[in-house]
Amino acid sequence: MRRHVISVLLENESGALSRVAGLFSARGYNIESLTVAATHDPTLSRMTIVSIGTEQTVEQIIKQLNKLIDVVRLTDLTEVSFIEREIMLLKVRAVDGGREELKRLADIFRGRILDVTENSYVIELTGDDRKINGFLDAVGRDNVIEVVRSGTTGMARGDKSLKP
Amino acid sequence: MELSGGEVLIEALREEGVEFLFGYPGGAVLHIYDALYEQNSVKHILVRHEQAATHAADGYARATGKPGVVLVTSGPGATNAVTGIATAFMDSIPMVVLSGQVQSRFIGSDAFQEVDCIGITRPCVKHNFLVDSLENFAETIKKAFHVATTGRPGPVVVDIPKDFTTPGVKVPFEYPKTVNMRSYSPAVQGHPGQIRKAVDLILSAKRPMIYSGGGVVLGDAASQLTQFVELLGYPITQTLMGLGAFPASNKLNLGMLGMHGTYEANMAMHDCDVLIAIGARFDDRVTGEIESFCPHARIVHIDVDPASISKNVVVDVPIVGDVGPVLEAMNTLIKDSGKRADTADLAAWWSIIANWSKTDCLAYEHSDKLIKPQSVVQSLHRATKGDAYVTSDVGQHQMWAAQFYGFEKPRRWINSGGLGTMGFGLPAALGVQLAFPDDIVACVTGEASIQMCIQELSTCLQYGAPVKIVCLNNRYMGMVRQWQEFNYEKRYSHSYMDALPDFVKLAESYGHVGMRIDNPADVDAAMDEAIAMKDRLVFMDFQTDQAENVYPMIEAGKGHHEMRLNPARELA
Ligand SMILES: Cc1ncc(C[n+]2csc(CCOP(=O)(O)OP(=O)(O)O)c2C)c(N)n1
Numbered sequence: 001m002r003r004h005v006i007s008v009l010l011e012n013e014s015g016a017l018s019r020v021a022g023l024f025s026a027r028g029y030n031i032e033s034l035t036v037a038a039t040h041d042p043t044l045s046r047m048t049i050v051s052i053g054t055e056q057t058v059e060q061i062i063k064q065l066n067k068l069i070d071v072v073r074l075t076d077l078t079e080v081s082f083i084e085r086e087i088m089l090l091k092v093r094a095v096d097g098g099r100e101e102l103k104r105l106a107d108i109f110r111g112r113i114l115d116v117t118e119n120s121y122v123i124e125l126t127g128d129d130r131k132i133n134g135f136l137d138a139v140g141r142d143n144v145i146e147v148v149r150s151g152t153t154g155m156a157r158g159d160k161s162l163k164p
Numbered sequence: 165m166e167l168s169g170g171e172v173l174i175e176a177l178r179e180e181g182v183e184f185l186f187g188y189p190g191g192a193v194l195h196i197y198d199a200l201y202e203q204n205s206v207k208h209i210l211v212r213h214e215q216a217a218t219h220a221a222d223g224y225a226r227a228t229g230k231p232g233v234v235l236v237t238s239g240p241g242a243t244n245a246v247t248g249i250a251t252a253f254m255d256s257i258p259m260v261v262l263s264g265q266v267q268s269r270f271i272g273s274d275a276f277q278e279v280d281c282i283g284i285t286r287p288c289v290k291h292n293f294l295v296d297s298l299e300n301f302a303e304t305i306k307k308a309f310h311v312a313t314t315g316r317p318g319p320v321v322v323d324i325p326k327d328f329t330t331p332g333v334k335v336p337f338e339y340p341k342t343v344n345m346r347s348y349s350p351a352v353q354g355h356p357g358q359i360r361k362a363v364d365l366i367l368s369a370k371r372p373m374i375y376s377g378g379g380v381v382l383g384d385a386a387s388q389l390t391q392f393v394e395l396l397g398y399p400i401t402q403t404l405m406g407l408g409a410f411p412a413s414n415k416l417n418l419g420m421l422g423m424h425g426t427y428e429a430n431m432a433m434h435d436c437d438v439l440i441a442i443g444a445r446f447d448d449r450v451t452g453e454i455e456s457f458c459p460h461a462r463i464v465h466i467d468v469d470p471a472s473i474s475k476n477v478v479v480d481v482p483i484v485g486d487v488g489p490v491l492e493a494m495n496t497l498i499k500d501s502g503k504r505a506d507t508a509d510l511a512a513w514w515s516i517i518a519n520w521s522k523t524d525c526l527a528y529e530h531s532d533k534l535i536k537p538q539s540v541v542q543s544l545h546r547a548t549k550g551d552a553y554v555t556s557d558v559g560q561h562q563m564w565a566a567q568f569y570g571f572e573k574p575r576r577w578i579n580s581g582g583l584g585t586m587g588f589g590l591p592a593a594l595g596v597q598l599a600f601p602d603d604i605v606a607c608v609t610g611e612a613s614i615q616m617c618i619q620e621l622s623t624c625l626q627y628g629a630p631v632k633i634v635c636l637n638n639r640y641m642g643m644v645r646q647w648q649e650f651n652y653e654k655r656y657s658h659s660y661m662d663a664l665p666d667f668v669k670l671a672e673s674y675g676h677v678g679m680r681i682d683n684p685a686d687v688d689a690a691m692d693e694a695i696a697m698k699d700r701l702v703f704m705d706f707q708t709d710q711a712e713n714v715y716p717m718i719e720a721g722k723g724h725h726e727m728r729l730n731p732a733r734e735l736a
Pocket residue numbers: 557558559560561562584585586587609610611612613614636638640641642643644
């Protein structure tokens with residue numbers, strides 16, 4: 001079992017997202033996260049799917065995705081050198097001495113404090129899965145009021161790109 | 165040329181060479197029906213239930229190789245069609261289903277007869293389209309036919325909001341000559357390197373086995389397959405869907421494999437050292453327990469769908485491509501190489517197989533009191549000289565038809581293998597008979613299955629489809645009863661068919677001929693009499709032995725080498 005980051009270029013058409021989501025639920029594949037938005041070419045959407053599975057399962061996932069008529073191209077980023085980023089907004093309890101400590105932690109993780117009240121901060125953090133989880137652990141999950149994560153987006157390093 | 169949406173559709177169907185449109189009207193498609201009124205390029209067949217429209221189109225497609233076309237209204241019309249769409253999907257049958265939809269401005273408002281047809285059909289279609297403008301309508305139809313018929317075929321739904329078919333609203337019409345879809349380009353030619361690798365492995369086999377499936381029928385590759393098998397002299401077995409792609413009477417043919425396959429085919433699967441899978445998908449009814457599937461074999465797999473490869477069974481040499489061209493390339497390579505498998509090894513393998521064949525696994529006990537269902541299928545074969553189109557439903561009768569008819573040609577055996585849809589047989593036979601009005605079309609069915617689409621007797625009368633219905637009436641859902649006998653200590657829970665209609669009278673009331681046959685001595689004469697009635701639909705109600713079971717059988721969790729054989733074999 002390994003974590004795979006799959007990047008998909010698909011037709012920016014109504015229903016395309018539900019075909020992908022439906023495929024995962026109908027065939028019982030795991031989805032850790034799924035993000036999608038239009039690209040610089042408005043006819044195309046770019047999707048990043050994170051899934052955990054055996055080599056055989058992930059191979060099937062990729063084949064089944066490829067079989068969807070709306071899927072134009074896809075690649076398993078984990079096969080190459082790649083960059084992944086996720087954005088997290090975190091509302092966290094910030095009182096008394098804890099406020100300084102949180103500020104310092106946010107700086108160390110290159111987070112930004114976007115909103116401040118007497119009792120809380122909203123912190124923005126960008127990074128890969130590990131960095132985000134590391135920050136949550138450092139803050140202490142008990143102090144968290146709410147969290148919203150964008151899900152992973154990714155791209156291969158170098159000159160190559162996912163083109164139609 | 166300026167056309168309304170309804171007219172665009174008719175013109176598009178004409179351009180696609182569509183002969184028959186199987187349909188049923190309703191509010192959302194009334195504009196289209198109005199356009200149908202004033203034309204004679206497409207023949208509309210009015211079924212009695214939308215499920216039957218899809219099965220009839222499906223039967224037509226299986227027998228001809230051309231896509232079946234269906235027209236249904238929104239809401240209940242679309243939901244009634246779903247069973248037939250799923251049936252076609254599971255067996256990769258090319259089909260285009262045109263469904264009406266409420267006006268686009270009402271979509272999402274729970275309007276009268278609105279269902280999310282795109283959402284409901286999404287998991288059981290190859291693709292579906294919601295028409296988004298009158299301007300794109302013709303192109304969408306073109307794409308639908310293209311997707312349905314290329315690569316691994318399958319059903320495609322086109323959902324048409326009513327406002328795009330309004331009679332007064334017209335657009336310039338030109339049917340696209342070609343399709344351009346950047347996201348869809350199915351592979352046709354296999355990879356030459358893989359083909360060479362496969363041939364090397366195939367020729368090195370000591371105990372080879374060829375296992376072919378519905379893909380060979382769909383890919384019209386029967387002649388390439390026959391050449392391949394005869395060049396090599398290897399044994400071949402077919403799946404339920406693959407019957408007819410290789411002649412049943414050929415000595416190299418071991419018959420069907422799988423749950424109710426022959427002893428020799430299943431044993432050869434278990435013991436082979438090289439397995440050549442052609443247009444088959446390692447379905448669980450074929451493999452038996454996957455842990456004990458072909459334990460000694462290295463596997464070559466040819467399939468047009470990459471997702472079929474290494475899905476259930478990991479294979480050694482995959483070849484993605486159309487089976488026809490791939491087999492052709494292999495045949496050329498084999499011929500040119502001059503190499504063949506070691507003759508001594510092959511002879512030794514064939515003598516092992518000959519021993520298995522002595523089991524005579526399809527032998528059954530004969531009786532002069534009770535009609536044996538197997539004998540009825542054999543009688544049908546005799547009376548039709550093995551040259552009929554045979555459709556079937558689902559149950560024991562289906563397995564007996566598959567085991568005992570002996571198909572010599574592809575596209576003659578028409579059954580719902582993947583979904584196993586009771587009710588398929590009669591409407592499918594209607595579709596086949598319309599395509600081949602001069603051929604004999606028989607529907608081998610059971611008294612339970614036939615009642616699931618019995619209303620199509622009416623359609624058969626209206627359009628003159630003289631189908632020969634061979635009902636193996638055992639007063640049981642026999643296949644269910646068999647499982648209850650084996651696995652539930654004969655607790656026959658709700659599998660007895662009580663309160664059956666008088667099928668003779670029923671057939672007569674629909675304007676057809678009905679026959680009831682109770683006596684084994686009358687089977688052949690009745691069959692001959694029915695077949696001789698060329699222009700009449702005949703419903704033959706054979707009262708068969710209620711206790712008969714389908715053998716051999718691989719039970720749940722068992723491997724190919726662990727078949728349950730007919731205990732009555734010795735008495736045969
Ligand atoms: C629509 C549908 N419902 C239920 C089943 C499950 N099923 C499979 S075989 C069978 C019994 C069929 O009985 P019959 O048509 O009399 O055939 P027999 O087995 O007796 O030959 C049933 C209920 C099915 N295949 N399809």
